[in-house]
Amino acid sequence: MTRADYPEPVKALVGELKRLPGVGPRSAERIAIWLLQHPKADPLSLATSLQEAKAAILSCPTCGFFATLEHCGICDDPKREQSVLCVVEQATDVLPLERSGAFRGRYHCLGGKLSPLDRVSPEDLRIPSLLKRIDDSEHELEVILALGSDVEGEATSNYLADLLRGRACSITRIAQGLPAGGGLDHADELTLMRALEGRRAF
């Protein structure tokens, strides 16, 4: 007698699901069984979505955000301010900024941040296209650096600021300080230091 196991196609599906971020072996098994057994599950519809998204979605060659073959929702929007360019690390950083409602310009996604440990150097980031956008711009640009406040984000901001100084653009960066809704007792020392350094007239 051999110990019973799931048939091969189930095991293959579990193997694929296990590779997804945040999905461990147990969840992968639970999801696979649910997909194959639950009356509300529709594995073929998920398969189609995967194939369609994979076929239709690419990086916008201008800004790096998600675009379809025909269209980038941001670069192709004539109502966006042409004089402000917000530099972010990842395409996924765009939507949180959009949801804040505080920005009406365009974006430039670097595709990462400088990180010698992960072997990410300036050549790996979309920096040449950023310089080209600034040089080709018809407007005097404000370039807002909206990178993370971790060590790599800071290093990338500094690197870009050095690179952009002397070009026909002004450079700003987003503020660091106390997060909304947080008391001083929950903030760490570095956050408080930066909140103090960034104080403004009331």
Next chain:
Amino acid sequence: MTRADYPEPVKALVGELKRLPGVGPRSAERIAIWLLQHPKADPLSLATSLQEAKAAILSCPTCGFFATLEHCGICDDPKREQSVLCVVEQATDVLPLERSGAFRGRYHCLGGKLSPLDRVSPEDLRIPSLLKRIDDSEHELEVILALGSDVEGEATSNYLADLLRGRACSITRIAQGLPAGGGLDHADELTLMRALEGRRAF
């Protein structure tokens, strides 16, 4: 200016992923982006696995475990003991028992448990095929009830025991008691009561 959002194919994919058990809106977005962006991601391979598993896998008409069109790994194994039949709630209960290594017979998956609140009544379970298996058996069967120890599992065990009494089979149930590796201080009163009731000569 309209606020930017992911292109439709990405939103459709997020919508499908959000339906999976244990995957919330945030994880669905993270998984979708990972699938479309990460160099190691292979969304088409996941899509193929889904389609292949959906096409190949069905419930074994005899035992209810996962089977392919040609073959049920358990029912078709001639080395399994033909005289013991283990009744479980779900097809997913089979592998934990297999992994325990303590059972060498065959299974019968009911496809659920009696639960008036969820409108699961005896007609919704694979009970007629269980009776037929017992009646058609060439051996005198031992039927092991291996259902959960929650209220619905208990009710289903009692219902089945009533139904099977008088047929040509013996009926047993798996033991309830202290889980392996647990101290008495972590066990609830009901578990301890059942552990005491089920005590055996040392």
